[in-house]
Amino acid sequence: MKSFPILAALLVLPLAGRAQSQPVEQWHHLDPAADHAMGISTARAYELLRQLPAPKGAPLIVAVIDGGIDTAHADLRRVLWHNPREVAGNGLDDDHNGYTDDVYGWNFTGGRDGRNLFVEQKEETRIYARLKDRYEGKTAATVPAANRAEFQLYEQAKAEYLARRAEAEAQLQADTRQLTEDRANLTRLKQGLKVTVLDSALLRRPTTADTALLRSASMYYGGLRQMRLPNTDSLLNRFVRYNEKLRKRVDYAYNLAYNPRPLVGDHPDDLTERHYGNADVMASRSDHGTVHGSHCAGIIAADRRNAVGSQGIADQVRILSVRCAPDGDERDKDVANAIRYAVDHGAKVISMSFGKYFSPGKAAVDEAMRYAGAKGVLLVHAAGNDHLDVDKTTQYPSPRFLNGQDIPNLLTVGASGPTNNEQLIAPFSNYGQQSVDVFAPGLNIMSTVPGSQYAPLSGTSMAAPVVAGVAAVLKSYFPQLTPAELKHIIMQSARPLHTQVMKPGTKQLVDFATLSRTGGVVNLYEALKLAQAQQAAVAKKPARKTARKS
Template identity: 65%
Template sequence: MLRPYPLFLVLWLLHFAGHAQAPLAQWHHLDPTADQTMGISTDRAYELLRSLPARPAARPIVVAVIDGGIDTAHVDLRHVLWHNPREVPANGRDDDRNGYADDVYGWNFTGGADGRNIFFNQKEETRLYARLKPLYEHQTLATVPPGKKAEFRLYEQAKRAYTTKRAAAEANYQDDAQELAKDLANVATLRQVYGVAVVDSGRLRQPPTAPDTALPRLAARYYQAVRGKFANLDSLTNQYGRYHAKLKRVLDYDYNLAYDPQPLVGEHPTDLAERHYGNPNVEADPRDHGVEHGTHCAGIIAADRANNLGVRGIAEQVRILSVRAIPNGDERDKDVANAIRYAVDNGASIVSMSFGKYFSPEKTVVDEAMRYANAKGVLLVHAAGNDHLNTDTTTQYPTGRFLNGQTIPNLITVGASARTNDEHLVATFSNYGQQLVDVFAPGVDIVSTYPNNQYHPGSGTSMACPVVAGIAAVLKVNFPHLTPADLKRIILASATPVHTQVRRPGTKTLVDFATLSRTGGIVNMYEAVRLASAVPVPAATAHCSK
């Protein structure tokens, strides 16, 4: 039986190479009423903005994308990138004296001063278990000193998570090895039957002349797998091979207790107050798949809307600041906190954060950075996660609450929705939660920018997050007096409530869509602009704008 494609391969399967003569189809811009598609009403929102009374000319704002890097040469991004005007490129000096030399497009907290970079890291449970195992391996709760009992419980939780996930990763790898061997054997058989070195879709479309009646069925199944997606069977099995290599990397890095790439960076991991480490490399690297992710997110927010190429971002008058802090694996709390601070200190009004994990041992520093962002007037937007879990009961970090239980006032957490208003409206993979997921946004088959001037569709709450960040950017550009609290309130209040019966993610159980988030709705930019236009401009702000 042919294997289904895993979610992370969606970006590869529907491939748009090079530039399009006109913008590619992007369903998330459409209007639910006019287009019968559960988009965000982008064009309708811009029509409303043009109809409003004249206001002072909009000034560009900075939107930071904390991710795995951005292809700064992409034709649809290069004109919308933040550029540090006080830094001389590649002179090795910190010209603006902010502690980060040559940070022309942003900063990379996952690299060393010598230019090397971390491409893979452990999962947080792996890091915790590796660190705490020597201390507690032969202990029990009864033998641990009172002051260490909380840490011992954390050790037990990390050990349990690591052990379970490592075993699952090993089983996946072994199962896939067997499937890959079957595929390679089947391809070899079909080559022999057809008498050719390369079997393409044209060959597969013609049933092979062979006494074995199973062979036509085999050819038909592989024909369905390759047509419209791959040039031939070798391309298909090469893709399977890349997937198999990814499963191996999960064992080698994510769940490998002995792997520790941090010395490459050269900072002091236990010094949570340390700020100035890393390097200025925020661009593409062929070994790092994280840049594909960051480039895709950046395009959703602000791909050039005026060049009539490829795709259109949601926001105009935006400059994208790249902050690289997210490797393949789990991000470190220290890096996330420093990435938020760097974004704030370099003028970001909105920060898009498409990452997450299920342990946060240094959450204190992340909380402090979020408070810092709030004090500086910065809104944070975060992806809810792709494990079809209820985050009200299984915490995903960064979470919407501080350690003291208070709601983080400048953070929006976003789940992923699909294009049709039926039982499939909620993405099958999306995390959800009536308390800790604020709202849903389009996150399935979202076409956006990809390295090397390419375009691909991608699926994930990672795509839904920049949709909301883009809406927030439109509001901030056109209504600059809005505070983070205003932006959050308007985006949540303007979400369109939906009561469609949908499949609860990870199950076949039908539930009311409105029960899966705080708002029970999907973001709508038109409604958000309408609400924002009614917010009075504070007198001091109005006076300053004259």
Template identity: 50%
Template sequence: MATASTAAISAPVPAVVTEPEAKPTPAPAPAPVGDLSSSQWYLKDSRLDKVPGVGATRTYEEILKNRTATPVIVAVIDSGIDTAHVDLKAMLWTNTKEIAGNGLDDDKNGYVDDVHGWNFLGGTDGRNVNAETLEMTRIVAAGRKRFKGKTAATVKPTEKADYALYVKAEKTYKARLAEETERAQQVESMAGPLTLMVGNMKQALGVTTLDTTALRNAKTDDPNLQRAIAGMLDMMNQTSSADADDLLKQLNDGVKQERSMLENSLNLTFDPRTDIVKDNPSDLTERHYGNNDIHGPDPMHGTHVSGIIAAVRDNNLGVLGLAPMPVRIMTVRAVPDGDERDKDVANAIRYAVDNGAQIINMSFGKEFSPQRQAVEAAFKYAASKNVLLVHAAGNENANLDVTNNYPASFYINNTAVPNLLTVGASGPRDNAQLTASFSNYSKKAVDVFAPGVAIFSTLPGSKFGNESGTSMASPVTAGVAAVLKSYFPKLTAAELKRIIMQSAQVHRTKVNLPGSDKMVDFSTLSVTGGVVDMYEAVKLAEKSAL
């Protein structure tokens, strides 16, 4: 989930379902003018507006308007954040015990100048890891050296578990490498012809923009041009492209994405960490490495996630975060363009907990977790400090009852993590597409669904835009949890989880099973069978507070 992916294509596929997505940071732009919250469908109410959002607008207007919010710190473990964003900078957590820029660890917490958070992907010289390998790539690279010439029968008893993991990773790696190689060839072979086609069509139709209106209004008796127009409309429809130029951009993004997958994610010799971070990745006791650059090389994903949770609500500008002003965002950078490392995730959780976070959003995940025990120890540490963890279920349209996705919803001994919510993604209509086509699901391992399709939020450069993924559904849920904690500060992490699950609006709509044409009851795809409902959650919290 931490890596971008492009589905097998007969037409260009939009670069949306990514965790985090590898995109260049948009150039800074003038601050936007006006309130853009009308684009936030997920704030609407299922009963009042007939849109399966979380009911945030209704909740503030009807229940919370006379209540006083209290401070809450939400840690976002992600790719980084645009600290200068006009709709976010006022919401950044500040470590008041640290003096900015003096090069000293003023609060003696082991992290120098961690004013707004910390970056576990950086070096002391200021450089940062951006692209990384997948976890399976790292396991295969190490395993081929360690187990060369060995078999299950010849490895030592103490090595059998590691060998079994290597064999599994090797099989998965070979299949993924073949798949991505073929996909790269497909998208690259399409880029040139489609670019030429768009140019020729603009010239033939005498237009500078090929949008759906121009194509549908085109008048021509040329059967070749008619077929080309029909094909272009079909591709734009499949990819939800605004126009042909947007379609080309998506295709070219797909080309870059596939190149990065082959050159970085699946490259057995690619190892940026050794040169930059200079830690020992296998030393799980090592805590104090990295730097204080929480922006990072590409803060797109983390900026979008943070805006969903807590973009400024009262500035009549941009979008409305779910949580109110006393809530603050602590940024912990631990998610590269590739798979996050278990060591970094564990340390990011511990850093957030030790510095006062009460809720932690984790919009990342992967298929292998060789140091799972370290992450689970951090989960237990968070539980001991009454911290709620919210995790994206993943975007592989897979059943997590039979497919691994880490961090997992259960400990190694199969007991549930009491302070963890795992969230699938839902869409803006209560119909067959209520379940996002990409979302993972599970009657046991996914607790609840939340809006995760076309979620409008903050982007770097004080911009705004839509992204889709369980990466977005998780912060929607974390934002609702922050609202509950802010207005009802005595609620424990376990109570926050219980209230969000009990108040979820159960839907019995017949929906497409993700990744299939099969129709199923939406209520069978998660533990609760419902979509997060802030309105009902706040009402339930009121009763619990009596």
């Protein structure tokens, strides 16, 4: 029996779009008590907000550091940030910030000639390629003491690269064989049923007595239903696209000879370089990065006023797009610059749905995070989708500086599901009692994708913008809150849940409360109540008397 890659498809590809004029279901907005779904209680939260004074001044700026955003999406265009000092398309740096025509944000993975980088190497590939000639064939004993830390990094990156390259090749070979088999099966099925299109209705009740054809029809009918596709041509196209993604891993992500950086035209090893890239924050509507970034942006702030499509969490924000995460691993230099750009252009919350397991330029990222903290900016980061304990296997950007201190303005988020049972934690989510702060909805989250369409995607990539949206609402209505206070409120209001859940990557049942620092799932309504209570408590405190000067 064929196994359809449902989860993989949800993680990397949009499903069939919904008509723009129809609202879409979004379980992450639901209320645990009233709706029996482990959402964030958005409707209850807005009932509470109606009792509060409306935010004053300009909408809060939330940056989405990702792979790009479809700036023409019907549910996003009203809520996008616009640089008030930049004239679109005139080829000039009107505001003299070093970034020409940055109307919606900036793209640190583009060239000045307008080309864009879509696929990168994994970080372990880059490290191994860079250090291979220097350390190949050497041992720790033959390496000078001053170079042993770098040699150890080389050894770790080499081992990871060789293992992942072999795994990627094996997966591609197996999937290619399966794809060939699918093509042959579907051709035989069409011929046997004497049709050119195999749709759901036909496959449900095929007009044949041939048992082999009946088994095949039943199998592909199940695939169409699970993937919500109209016919097997669409299904086969999905399989082809997934196979192409696997091939890209071999040809690019784990290819020592691949080097796309000349397209950008910067000096990759100069971590102090700031001004490179281009203003194309969309890059390509069909690129996975733009699908991913648009989806994250919609979770945070899809237009809540137009009564169509999806609804974002925050109603008083503008989304600033910073592109730095192509397919593959983002570069530390680009991440650091993306954070600085977002901070310098007014962002108070930054959503970051990317990650990797090597970070040779972490010092630069740390400094950018310190800079954000000094400017009053909260960073929200996805924990990762490899069902790993990140207390034991560090995922970057990590929640601690190089000196071991916790990063006070960084929240790390795991992904949860809609039911308070064994499936409360998403099966792919990373976890960690010391390194993951909180969980948030991240399984089959419906949101915006390019072309004014909507699709459900899964990942901690979806959970992070849920928390960024919660933080944005809090900061909009309680602007005095510092990043540390926002983090504290979000964590403290996520009440511990002692549900027995399936530990990701295993068949072991564990207490959900042991998988993060809070042991809970974020809730907008509870966070707002706590913020309101804390504000009231501060207001009741008597003013401090100061001694009079004689």
